[in-house]
Amino acid sequence: MKRRWTLWIAYALLAAALAALPFLVEQNLGRTWVRTLDFALLYIMLALGLNIVVGYAGLLDLGYIAFYAVGAYAYALLASPHFGIHGPFWALLPLGAMLAALFGALLGAPTLRLRGDYLAIVTLGFGEIVRIFLNNLNAPVNITNGPQGVNLVDPIRLGNWSWGRSQSWLGVEFSSAQLYYYVFLALALLIILASLRLENSRIGRAWEAIREDEVAAAAMGINTRNIKLLAFAMGASFGGVSGGLFASFQGFVSPESFGLMESITVLCMVVLGGMGHIPGVILGALLLTLMPEVLRHTIVPLQKTLFGQVVVDAEAARMLLFGLALIWAMQWRPAGLWPSPTRRRELARRQQPEAGP
Amino acid sequence: MDIFIQQLVNGVVLGSIYALVALGYTLVYGILGLINFAHGELVMVGALVALSVVRTLSPLLPGLPGWVLALLGTAVAAGVCALLAILIERVAYRPLRHAPRLAPLITAIGVSIALQNLAMVIWGRQYHSVPPLLPAASHQFAGAAITEVQILIVALAALLMAGLIGLVHRTRLGRAMRACAENIQVAELMGVNVNAIVVAAFVIGAVLAAVAGVMVSANYGLAHYHMGFLLGLKAFTAAVLGGIGNVGGAMLGGLLLGIMESLGAGYLEDLSGGFLGSHYQDVLAFFVLILVLVSRPSGLLGERVGQRA
Amino acid sequence: MNQAAVPLLLAEGLGKRFGGVQALQDVSFELRAGEIFGLIGPNGAGKTTLFNLLTGIYRPDQGHIRFAGRELGGRKPHEIALAGIARTFQNIRLFAHLTALENVMIGRHGRTRAGVLGAVLRPAWVRAEERAIRDHALQLLDDVGIASRADSLAQHLSYGDQRRLEIARALATQPKLLALDEPAAGMNGAETTELKTLLQRIRGTGVTLLLVEHDMKLVMGLCDRVMVLDYGRKLAEGLPAAVRADPRVVEAYLGAEA
Numbered sequence: 022m023k024r025r026w027t028l029w030i031a032y033a034l035l036a037a038a039l040a041a042l043p044f045l046v047e048q049n050l051g052r053t054w055v056r057t058l059d060f061a062l063l064y065i066m067l068a069l070g071l072n073i074v075v076g077y078a079g080l081l082d083l084g085y086i087a088f089y090a091v092g093a094y095a096y097a098l099l100a101s102p103h104f105g106i107h108g109p110f111w112a113l114l115p116l117g118a119m120l121a122a123l124f125g126a127l128l129g130a131p132t133l134r135l136r137g138d139y140l141a142i143v144t145l146g147f148g149e150i151v152r153i154f155l156n157n158l159n160a161p162v163n164i165t166n167g168p169q170g171v172n173l174v175d176p177i178r179l180g181n182w183s184w185g186r187s188q189s190w191l192g193v194e195f196s197s198a199q200l201y202y203y204v205f206l207a208l209a210l211l212i213i214l215a216s217l218r219l220e221n222s223r224i225g226r227a228w229e230a231i232r233e234d235e236v237a238a239a240a241m242g243i244n245t246r247n248i249k250l251l252a253f254a255m256g257a258s259f260g261g262v263s264g265g266l267f268a269s270f271q272g273f274v275s276p277e278s279f280g281l282m283e284s285i286t287v288l289c290m291v292v293l294g295g296m297g298h299i300p301g302v303i304l305g306a307l308l309l310t311l312m313p314e315v316l317r318h319t320i321v322p323l324q325k326t327l328f329g330q331v332v333v334d335a336e337a338a339r340m341l342l343f344g345l346a347l348i349w350a351m352q353w354r355p356a357g358l359w360p361s362p363t364r365r366r367e368l369a370r371r372q373q374p375e376a377g378p
Numbered sequence: 379m380d381i382f383i384q385q386l387v388n389g390v391v392l393g394s395i396y397a398l399v400a401l402g403y404t405l406v407y408g409i410l411g412l413i414n415f416a417h418g419e420l421v422m423v424g425a426l427v428a429l430s431v432v433r434t435l436s437p438l439l440p441g442l443p444g445w446v447l448a449l450l451g452t453a454v455a456a457g458v459c460a461l462l463a464i465l466i467e468r469v470a471y472r473p474l475r476h477a478p479r480l481a482p483l484i485t486a487i488g489v490s491i492a493l494q495n496l497a498m499v500i501w502g503r504q505y506h507s508v509p510p511l512l513p514a515a516s517h518q519f520a521g522a523a524i525t526e527v528q529i530l531i532v533a534l535a536a537l538l539m540a541g542l543i544g545l546v547h548r549t550r551l552g553r554a555m556r557a558c559a560e561n562i563q564v565a566e567l568m569g570v571n572v573n574a575i576v577v578a579a580f581v582i583g584a585v586l587a588a589v590a591g592v593m594v595s596a597n598y599g600l601a602h603y604h605m606g607f608l609l610g611l612k613a614f615t616a617a618v619l620g621g622i623g624n625v626g627g628a629m630l631g632g633l634l635l636g637i638m639e640s641l642g643a644g645y646l647e648d649l650s651g652g653f654l655g656s657h658y659q660d661v662l663a664f665f666v667l668i669l670v671l672v673s674r675p676s677g678l679l680g681e682r683v684g685q686r687a
Numbered sequence: 688m689n690q691a692a693v694p695l696l697l698a699e700g701l702g703k704r705f706g707g708v709q710a711l712q713d714v715s716f717e718l719r720a721g722e723i724f725g726l727i728g729p730n731g732a733g734k735t736t737l738f739n740l741l742t743g744i745y746r747p748d749q750g751h752i753r754f755a756g757r758e759l760g761g762r763k764p765h766e767i768a769l770a771g772i773a774r775t776f777q778n779i780r781l782f783a784h785l786t787a788l789e790n791v792m793i794g795r796h797g798r799t800r801a802g803v804l805g806a807v808l809r810p811a812w813v814r815a816e817e818r819a820i821r822d823h824a825l826q827l828l829d830d831v832g833i834a835s836r837a838d839s840l841a842q843h844l845s846y847g848d849q850r851r852l853e854i855a856r857a858l859a860t861q862p863k864l865l866a867l868d869e870p871a872a873g874m875n876g877a878e879t880t881e882l883k884t885l886l887q888r889i890r891g892t893g894v895t896l897l898l899v900e901h902d903m904k905l906v907m908g909l910c911d912r913v914m915v916l917d918y919g920r921k922l923a924e925g926l927p928a929a930v931r932a933d934p935r936v937v938e939a940y941l942g943a944e945a
Contacts, residue, residue: 219807222805241797
């Protein structure tokens with residue numbers, strides 16, 4: 022019983038810390054860092070979605086960002102002056118998720134027979150196709166507004182509350198970025214919970230089975246086609262949710278945000294953190310969102326102190342270090358920074374009998 | 379009809395370049411099963427190094443004919459790319475040869491990002507115009523214009539590919555490479571120096587990439603730090619289209635992709651009744667890739683991998 | 688033995704060709720419920736091809752497979768598993784990076800039904816189903832004698848234990864017919880004897896067994912009936928003793944091994 026108490030206290034402390042975080046960050050680091058925090062949460066959701074496809078089902082997807090795009094555009098087009106439609110956020114978010122899931126299954130269908138690297142290139146192509154269409158569907162009929170993207174996307178609204186401007190509640194002033202933080206945090210927690218439960222379920226085990234050995238999985242009565250499509254659809258739906266959140270938070274969407282480099286970044290988060298291991302994936306997403314920002318804020322001052330002037334283009338130096346860090350991290354920990362501790366499962370079960378009365 | 383021939387000519391030129399780059403992907407993939415994402419960056423490094431050599435030498439030796447300059451530039455570029463490839467293989471890939479499958483892929487992405495930004499530090503963000511070193515004369519060919527540079531590109535690419543086929547099928551090195559591609563462990567047991575073969579594959583790929591880089595920059599008259607990424611991607615697509623790991627497939631895939639893109643750019647608008655403009659040429663390329671892979675999951679010339687029980 | 692009147696599995700005129708090679712030609716046989724049926728023959732006789740036809744890896748070019756009253760020829764592997772034929776693999780195909788327990792739990796997939804919504808919302812019936820899956824799997828691990836290794840990764844088990852785990856995983860699909868592809872391959876004498884006991888115990892629970900095997904001693908000592916394949920054709924079928932005495936069989940084996 023004592024262990025349960027300490028667990029609850031730990032949860033309470035964690036909850037308090039997460040609730041206070043945006044205020045601590047804004048006071049000590051400034052408002053831009055609250056936005057960075059929001060993006061970190063978005064990337065956690067994205068990475069967990071891709072983790073289902075790559076980590077659990079073992080299907081290498083290089084076009085994952087397309088589903089983020091589908092979610093973002095679904096929301097942007099149905100909640101902006103572009104078509105003059107202003108749908109409610111809480112209805113559009115699930116719609117975006119379902120649409121993305123549909124796209125996921127559509128992409129999955131023709132790729133079922135492909136293995137490994139062939140699948141990678143086809144998903145990559147699919148991602149590019151979606152981006153190119155978004156970029157060009159402004160003529161002859163203007164659907165996506167082309168490269169300019171969709172502007173003035175509605176922020177989240179609930180009754181009189183708008184997430185687009187500061188609000189005060191119980192005498193506390195919340196900035197827009199802070200308000201978004203709580204919504205993103207809630208949805209990220211939901212997605213973490215869903216991921217955890219899926220992992221330890223009949224469906225999750227079936228995904229792992231096809232990752233390990235498709236022929237043996239089929240011999241167990243697993244319909245490998247359906248279970249792959251399900252992985253694509255589930256992963257895509259997480260991407261769709263993140264996309265809708267992104268559109269409302271950012272206020273505009275354009276095809277530029279959904280390039281191949283974004284897909285690759287999310288994949289790096291999953292693999293760098295530890296494929297198939299939720300805490301690892303979260304760590305990967307946090308690191309790869311925060312590290313470039315930290316570098317952005319330190320490289321110029323650092324150069325000034327060292328050389329008295331800016332010697333190297335800050336953006337180039339930042340990305341150079343990022344690339345080198347990726348190389349170094351994979352050398353140091355080829356299975357990811359925080360891989361699934363298979364030993365831990367062995368230990369956990371051995372302790373179970375002792376936990377009884 | 380004139381447009382058709384013209385686009386076909388352009389497509390063959392583009393396709394020759396794709397094929398050279400695709401060979402680099404396919405050689406490494408065939409042996410290691412690694413998608414060397416950084417390969418496209420070698421094309422960029424080759425182009426920029428050659429440009430720097432030309433820019434440095436031309437004021438020093440004003441009497442030197444353009445083709446000598448171009449040759450010198452290409453040779454230095456090939457050398458630099460080869461050394462770079464050896465370095466990358468040794469430092470980034472070799473320690474991961476027995477690591478989980480995706481670790482080397484992420485490393486390759488890291489190498490790609492690092493190379494691209496290193497190039498940005500060295501050469502800056504701007505587009506560099508490439509001086510015309512060869513006569514810009516243009517010939518008429520069945521109603522289409524083709525420049526001498528383009529003729530040279532196609533001829534040189536054909537020559538290099540013929541040389542590579544000879545190397546793979548006629549030499550000891552080639553036999554060892556094929557043995558490694560078949561089964562690297564068995565090849566090692568048979569006494570093949572696997573590390574040397576892997577390095578050889580990287581070096582050959584790097585030299586081809588450097589040549590391709592010079593070709594691209596000569597063809598378009600431009601070079602910049604970002605030119606390798608999309609080109610590499612297209613070339614990888616070409617390699618997969620032809621059947622990755624298969625040398626002939628890389629050539630076929632490269633040519634097909636180049637021709638498809640050119641024709642797509644010329645005709646997509648007419649074919650779709652004005653709905654799809656030439657911006658969609660990449661869609662066409664990827665769409666054909668998907669269609670091919672769905673009907674032949676291992677590419678056009680790839681071996682069929684059936685389900686084995 | 689009334690069940691013997693209606694065969695559990697009836698194969699008629701099965702044929703399969705790979706390119707220019709007729710791997711299997713006009714093979715007919717039946718499996719009776721509750722028996723242990725051995726399939727033997729020299730290397731390249733078509734045993735594995737036949738096995739793969741029965742388990743849906745290949746489609747037959749000719750012929751029919753009727754199993755428990757349904758036509759199975761050309762069905763997909765997972766449909767065949769659901770129909771009640773479970774299999775093991777000659778070159779062991781476990782889910783290497785999952786635990787032994789998880790391997791067997793995956794075998795329950797086709798007999799359970801929680802979907803994505805069930806997994807995420809976890810209502811009472813799903814929790815009960817999960818518990819049942821786990822208990823059933825633990826029981827099966829115990830039945831084959833590797834309960835103590837439940838939480839070891841499959842790849843860390845010894846060779847013999849991996850074979851046992853494959854059998855447990857196959858049994859988790861609740862098969863009517865368990866098809867074993869060379870289960871004794873690579874086992875020493877003691878392990879083979881234990882395997883024999885295990886297979887007899889499984890038969891005792893009402894499961895029919897099909898055994899493709901090289902180890903003649905095991906086949907002769909275990910099987911109720913035996914079929915011999917040679918060059919893709921059926922050479923002989925009958926009681927082990929009769930088959931062993933059949934001069935054509937002796938010749939096929941001596942010819943192959945001389």
